[in-house]
Amino acid sequence: MAGIESNNSSRPRLLGHRGVRLHGLRRFTTALPTENSLAAFELALSQGCDGFEFDVRHTRDGRNVVWHDPKFTGREIATSDSSQLANRDGSALASLEEVLRQFGHRAYLDIELKVAGHEDAVVAALRQRPPQRSYLVSSFLPEVLIRLHEIDDQLPLGYICERRSLMDRWRDLPIKVFLPRHDLLRPELIEEAHRRGMQIMTWTANSARRMRQLADWGVDGLISDDPQLLFRTLGAGLKRE
Numbered sequence: 001m002a003g004i005e006s007n008n009s010s011r012p013r014l015l016g017h018r019g020v021r022l023h024g025l026r027r028f029t030t031a032l033p034t035e036n037s038l039a040a041f042e043l044a045l046s047q048g049c050d051g052f053e054f055d056v057r058h059t060r061d062g063r064n065v066v067w068h069d070p071k072f073t074g075r076e077i078a079t080s081d082s083s084q085l086a087n088r089d090g091s092a093l094a095s096l097e098e099v100l101r102q103f104g105h106r107a108y109l110d111i112e113l114k115v116a117g118h119e120d121a122v123v124a125a126l127r128q129r130p131p132q133r134s135y136l137v138s139s140f141l142p143e144v145l146i147r148l149h150e151i152d153d154q155l156p157l158g159y160i161c162e163r164r165s166l167m168d169r170w171r172d173l174p175i176k177v178f179l180p181r182h183d184l185l186r187p188e189l190i191e192e193a194h195r196r197g198m199q200i201m202t203w204t205a206n207s208a209r210r211m212r213q214l215a216d217w218g219v220d221g222l223i224s225d226d227p228q229l230l231f232r233t234l235g236a237g238l239k240r241e
Contacts, residue, residue, distance in 0.1 A: 011234050012219050015110055016044025016052040016227035017203060018068060036066050038094050041103055048231030051108030051133075053203070053223050056096050058118040059085065064096035064125055068114070078115070096125050104131040110201075110223065112160065113139045119147045123155070136177055136201075142169060149174040158201065177201055177220070182210060187217045194218070208233040 019040025022032055033039035036054050044052040055068040063082040070077060072085045072093060086092045096111070103109065109131055113122060122137065138158035139145055145157050158177035159170045161184065170178040170193075178193055182202040193200045201221030205211050211222060211233045224230040 012215050013051070013108055013201070013221035014049045014227070014230050014235055015108065015201075015221060015223045016040070016047070016049050016230070017223045017225045018054055019044045019052045020227055021225035036068055036094070038098065038102060041099065041107070044227040045103075045107055047227040048235045049227045051103075051110065052227075053110035053112060053138075054099065055112045055114050056122065057114050058121065062121065064118070064121055066094040066096060066099060070114075096122065097129065100125060100129040100131060104129060104135075105133065108133055109135040110158070111135065111137045113137065113141070113144050113148075116141055116144050116147070119144060119151060123148065123151045126155075138177070138179060142173055145173050145175060160203070171196075179203060179223075182214060185214065185217070185219070190218050205230075 018035035019037065020032055020043050021035050033043055041052050041054065054066050056064050057067055057077045059065055059077055059082045060079055061081040065077065065082060065085065067077060073087060075084060077085065082092070099109065113119070136156050136158045137148060138160050140160045142159065145159060148155050148157055156177070157175045158179050159173050159175045160179040161167055161170065162181045164184055167180065167184060175198065177199045179201045180189070182205045185200070185202050190200045199220035201223065202214060202219055203223035204225060205214055205222050206225050208229060211224070211230060214222060215234055222230060222234070
């Protein structure tokens with residue numbers, strides 16, 4: 001399976017957060033697709049991003065579905081069958097397998113696991129349809145990352161952190177990428193990660209000024225709610241190797 005590529009390019013890797021997030025993007029004059037949908041992922045790529053981050057949960061009948069929150073249209077995902085999780089128009093949640101099939105050959109995928117206990121199912125999906133480009137399996141949950149490493153020690157793993165009190169955990173986990181929220185990031189941390197042979201990616205950088213600052217600091221990847229602004233700020237005229 002493909003894994004983490006070294007970041008020798010002239011800019012960081014650019015990813016859409018859940019493809020694109022509606023929150024805070026009032027400047028768009030046309031309707032945006034729902035976050036964590038196949039259409040949102042297409043939009044991120046159409047804006048010039050290298051790929052996107054998305055969330056994986058698990059249904060009662062064992063499906064790997066793509067959604068951030070524990071509930072979908074009022075139903076608990078973990079206690080519902082996938083057939084019960086549909087919008088009023090009949091559209092269903094995307095599955096991890098659909099994302100791998102549709103985007104695994106043309107996008108960088110940051111696959112975030114929201115819950116523990118289903119790591120085998122995710123690894124099975126990756127083995128059945130290995131991404132052809134670089135990718136990452138990430139989580140806020142150290143136990144998820146440890147279990148994934150036990151199943152396959154070649155998986156490219158990333159630890160996500162949004163609390164300063166949990167920042168030190170990254171040094172003891174079997175990861176290749178550390179993903180602190182952007183306001184927790186400092187240049188010294190990036191330098192330390194690089195000395196250890198790891199990469200730093202960061203998320204919800206949604207202003208052009210902050211994007212440029214983080215790029216100047218040397219981050220390996222930026223995840224933004226606004227893929228259009230992200231590429232316009234950092235991607236135009238700059239290519240990844």
